[in-house]
């Protein structure tokens with residue numbers, strides 16, 4: 001099996017089996033005339049990847065590696081609406097050390113599990129359809145969310161689709177096969193809410209840029225110097 005060290009410093013490796021899962025996922029779930037089939041050459045090209053650090057665990061090289069399938073295409077407004085990524089998971093996505101911290105996304109999405117699996121906690125408020133306003137330019141840094149908060153655990157296995165609508169916050173709490181769990185994420189532009197985290201005890205939602213570990217930005221650029229120019 002073909003195997004390549006894509007980034008020796010951060011011990012990031014890819015192989016043919018992961019590639020085939022990603023290629024099949026792109027073909028199935030990002031089937032659009034403007035999105036070319038995934039090739040091995042693009043798959044192992046480092047600038048197409050972002051290694052996402054865990055701000056609570058600086059010694060971990062990354063908890064998730066993200067491959068950008070789609071790019072913003074200024075002359076194709078329809079294609080620019082589609083956000084497509086392949087995510088390769090090393091570790092869970094708990095954003096605050098020592099307690100649960102479910103997060104909101106900039107928009108709704110579907111994650112198609114092509115390999116491995118993960119366990120997720122899903123949080124929602126009774127009778128709520130939109131947790132916070134959708135335009136990040138008008139969203140405050142903190143919101144007190146009223147109402148009864150519910151939580152449920154969901155297990156997502158190979159072949160399944162996880163749909164995350166606008167009224168659900170989530171937290172990925174366990175990766176079933178670290179480094180071998182691969183998802184194809186498909187979202188659509190259209191609204192642009194800020195990332196944010198909820199403290200389930202106080203029900204206060206805080207914008208991620210305010211709550212974030214101040215080291216996150218530097219850790220990200222350390223791992224992804226090619227992003228500095230973007």
Ligand SMILES: [Fe+2]
Pocket residue numbers: 103105170
């Ligand atoms: Fe998420």
